[in-house]
Amino acid sequence: MRYDWEPNDQQNWEMNCEAEWLETVEKNYKLLKVGDLVKLSKSNYPQYKDSTGILLQTVGEGYWEVFINGNSHPYRIHDEDITEIV
Secondary structure, three states: OOOOOOHHHHHHHHHHHHHHHHHHHHHHOOOOOOOOEEEEOOOOOHHHOOOOEEEEEEOOOOEEEEEEOOEEOOOOEEHHHEEEOO
16 A cells, blocks of 8 residues: 555546546537437447437436337437437
């Protein structure tokens, strides 16, 4: 165990990690809302490559229930696999 560290070392490390995390969140953050028209990732959902869906509700943090092709998709879909149609 290391005893020669300064209390500020830990604090500075935590602040740097938080700043890096916030920077990545701001770059990747998508503001999705219920009712948005969306397309799904072609690589993960090839069966829906030309289809448009509607966001119905959130299912946990970062996951959505999507209404597509006349049905609610049977599994939750991660927001990284969703592209909003503007």
